[in-house]
Amino acid sequence: MTDQTATQGSPRRQEIFRIAAEIFYRKGYDATSTKDIADAAGILKGSLYAHIASKEDILFAVVEEVHTLFERNVADVEAAAGEPLSRLRRFVRGHMQVALSALKQHQIYSHDWRSLNAERRAVIQRKRDEYQAYLAGLLRTAQRTGEVRADIDARLMSISLLSMLNSVHVWYREGGGASADEVIDVHCTIVLDGVLTHTN
Incomplete structure (x- = not known):
């Protein structure tokens, strides 16, 4: 993903x-x-700076692309x-x-965005807040x-749901026994079962 759009x-x-994104993911x-x-x-x-202005530029690009x-x-x-539930x-x-x-870029997005400078961090925080508000x-x-x-x-519910959804990078690995589709199905069931009324 990091070889497109912002990069x-x-x-x-x-x-x-x-x-760089691969190293950010590992280290x-x-x-x-x-x-x-x-x-x-x-x-x-020294030759690296012919291609990038700073290490932070790469981080910002990765975070922006995920968002x-x-x-x-x-x-x-x-x-x-569709209906609201749909x-x-x-x-x-x-x-x-x-x-x-x-998955790797999402881990960087989740863990490292606070390492951005104050101006860039504020940009990402605003976008995250808008997404959660949606x-x-x-x-x-x-x-x-x-x-x-x-x-x-609803606000607390949205924060809790996003926290659960965003934790997937912590444990999921390709080839680890469950396919991406299975993980998505399980998360949808668990996440939504906790908020639905008993009639749904």
Whole structure:
């Protein structure tokens, strides 16, 4: 994923972004040095700056790209017709599909975004807040139709649901015994069963 959109440029630059994201995934952003990236890319540290302005630029690009995928999930939900519960299910499935299809980048998005500078961190925080607020809105709509429990605050519910959905990168590994589709199905069942009224 990191060789597209925000990381567009020369093939060499795209490759450096891909390599850096892989190291961020394995070591964490803060533990990764520009020398680590240069060594993995097979170039001198000084030559790295011909392709990137800073290590943080790569982190910001990765985080923004993941969030762009989440924004597309919102657009897909908005474009789909259906009852509130159907739209809520679509949101949950779409979120999980993003998290699993870009597992390494999603880990970086979840763990390392706070290492961005204050200005960039504020940009990402605003986007995260808007995304969470959208989910809260879906839940409120489903509460009004009686499909989702009304005894739980929709905002707190949305925060809890996203926390659970975003934890998948902690334990899921490809080839680990469960397919991505199985994981998505299980999460949809567990997550939604906890918020639905007994009649649904």
